[in-house]
Amino acid sequence: MKIPNPQPTALRRSKVAGLRSPLPTLRDRPGQTSSSITSGAEPSEKIVISGCDYLGLSDDAVIREAWLKASANGPLQTGASRATTGDHPLYRRAEKAIADFLNEPAAVLTATGYLASLAVAQGLRDQATHVVVDASAHNCVQDGARLSGLPILSFASGDARALRSVLSNLPPSARPLVATDGVYGIRGGMAPLNEYLLALPTSGWLWVDDAHGLGSVGATGRGSPEFFSLRDSRLIRSVTFSKALGVAGGAVIGDASLMEHVRTRAGAYLGSSAPPLAIAAAIAAAVVRVDKLPGRVRRLQELARRFSNALPSRPEILNDSRTPVTAIHPRDAAQAQRLTEALTQAGFVPPWIRYPGGPGGGFFRIALKATHSRSQMDRLSRAIRVGLNE
Ligand SMILES: Cc1ncc(COP(=O)(O)O)c(C=O)c1O
DSSP states (O other), X not given: OOOOOOHHHHHHHHHHXXXXXXXXXXXXXXXXXXXXXXXXXXXXXXXXXXXXXTTSOTTOHHHHHHHHHHHHHSOSOOSSOTTTTOOOHHHHHHHHHXXXXXXXXXXXXXXXXXXXXXXXXXXXXXXXXXXEEETTOOHHHHHHHHHHXXXXXXXXXXXXXXXHHXXXXXXXXXXXXXEEESBOTTTOOBOOHHHHHHHSOTTOEEEEEOTTTTTTSSTTSOOHHHHTTOOOTTEEEEEESSSTTSSOOXXXXXXXXXXXXXXXXXXXXXXXXXXXXXXXXXXXXXXXHHHHOHHHHHHHHHHHHHHHHHSOOOTTEEEOTTSSEEEEOOSSHHHHHHHHHHHXXXXXXXXXXXXXXXXXXXXXXXXXXXXXXXXXXXXXXXXXXXXXXX
């Protein structure tokens, strides 16, 4: 199905309403920050329901202070890979903070979440014999699998039986690296990690890219393994700090000897500089911040359930009340246009995107934030009903 991008119409309308630029700009205002869009002298509030700032930490004052202090008091960057001369105490401090937060033995910092995934696959390529990938895993997981140079097998997304069947066809000596997202970032929903782990032979590993799970799921926001109460030395996760944690940078987390493999074998770590020092300092502050603001995690999860309950049951809507992401795949261009108009009229910026793994023509990807209000979410579900002619 080819759906023309309805965004230009939405943006034209915003311009009519007084926006200086057809592209929304964000302005800091207490309590509203990243959900306000300026319109010159008269701010016209438009609620942003896109992106991945699930906990609303991207303008957190404490994290910002850590960032600013590090950039004011030291070099911006160490000028080399950490494996050569570029190491710094701030990197080690960030890694300790990440590992402590996730109750795991060790963490390895990378410049981005994408690189963290490449580093997992490269780090384990001498250990594993096959990579077995959930069909909906993010691009960086698929790219990592390819870069490992190992044979790649795929199984139907979210289907532990399909995984078992693939694993049962491997030779007894196989050491499979099973790879999946924890929370599927473009459509919401969670991989059944508990079942994946049960399917795994003792000689294998479960690699979870928890880019969208960190901060958003699990009772204390520690992500998909916390949600499923998993503790297992065969579990390796890659994360990004650019989503719920509001910063940037990535990490690989898990068993200390596996992290040593990442440090000594992964080109994505050995041949790439760590993030700027200010980012390392901000990451260390952000993981502590999640525990200082436990209400945010609870609130996000409560909003996700409330929103999910209020949505109509329709084939166009992909939603899972456990996660803050909802996708709407309109059946045709007319429906996409109606939804765009309904969302715009209700005061939302229509979250229309194109992204690898989503429908080629584009789709609406809604991301809730802990700083959204209940009434905004109720208005959003009503607007969706209107747009779908419910
Ligand atoms: C599932 C998943 N993993 C990894 C990444 C990459 O993270 P980063 O933006 O830090 O490179 C993304 C980013 O969109 C993602 O959705």
